[in-house]
Amino acid sequence: MSIWVLRGLRDGVVTTRWPERPDEYAGSWRGPAAVRPDSAGGAGAEVERLCPTGAIEAFDRLRVDQGRCILCGRCVAARPDLFTWSAGATGPAAAAVARQALVVPQEPETDEAVAAARAALAGRTAALRRSVHVRHVDAGSDGSEEWEIQALLGPVYDIGRLGVFFTASPRHADVLLVTGAGTAGMAGPLRTTYEGMPDPRVVIAVGTDAASGGLLGDRLTGVAGAVPVDVWVPGSPPTPFGILNALLIATGILGYGGKGER
Numbered sequence: 001m002s003i004w005v006l007r008g009l010r011d012g013v014v015t016t017r018w019p020e021r022p023d024e025y026a027g028s029w030r031g032p033a034a035v036r037p038d039s040a041g042g043a044g045a046e047v048e049r050l051c052p053t054g055a056i057e058a059f060d061r062l063r064v065d066q067g068r069c070i071l072c073g074r075c076v077a078a079r080p081d082l083f084t085w086s087a088g089a090t091g092p093a094a095a096a097v098a099r100q101a102l103v104v105p106q107e108p109e110t111d112e113a114v115a116a117a118r119a120a121l122a123g124r125t126a127a128l129r130r131s132v133h134v135r136h137v138d139a140g141s142d143g144s145e146e147w148e149i150q151a152l153l154g155p156v157y158d159i160g161r162l163g164v165f166f167t168a169s170p171r172h173a174d175v176l177l178v179t180g181a182g183t184a185g186m187a188g189p190l191r192t193t194y195e196g197m198p199d200p201r202v203v204i205a206v207g208t209d210a211a212s213g214g215l216l217g218d219r220l221t222g223v224a225g226a227v228p229v230d231v232w233v234p235g236s237p238p239t240p241f242g243i244l245n246a247l248l249i250a251t252g253i254l255g256y257g258g259k260g261e262r
């Protein structure tokens, strides 16, 4: 009997049941840095200088732009009284339908922008809920996001069970999954891919690099300059659960914040 058969008998079914059932593993992942709700304030420019990507703003109110956070941990280590980690890969902090929603704590007017973006997205993607095909484009990635995307095809996540499949052709794709900091050389191919997709089409920016340029943020600004982004997934890289969460939100299979809408 082969070793793989023995392993199968020993491990049983390893595929997650999420989102139909909660998965403790999904909740155990660390999200981007956030401002502690109980922080006493009083932060100055020295706090901003902790961050290598300029994600921290302490001008009038302390904020973290999670779309710039690469999870280096410097702010949490140096000022645990001000910063903490946001929790989980599938909660409300795991994906945003408006770029400004990644800046926390959110401004009151952000709620309105998020509601408008959600309504517009839901109207466009109502036809996609049964099955979707995904085209991935690397627009200058360091390769870390690709590892996490690849994991979605393995036995633990098995995205085919949710009707999500990858395709090599933009003509067959409903969702454009974009990774990377948005290099100039990839702007044209990315745009061509987007224009080759039929309507309705949804764009997901996967990871901090795609959202803002990440560590290269002084030279590159992410992928939104080339294609209109519908869903933003922070993280460097985001976890497979985070990417799957965004895919299901983008296609209306899952509600924003992880609530099922099937």
Ligand code: SF4
Binding pocket: 033, 050, 051, 052, 053, 054, 055, 056, 064, 068, 069, 070, 071, 072, 073, 074, 075, 076
């Ligand atoms: S974890 Fe690192 S990148 Fe993220 S906000 Fe803190 S210092 Fe900046």
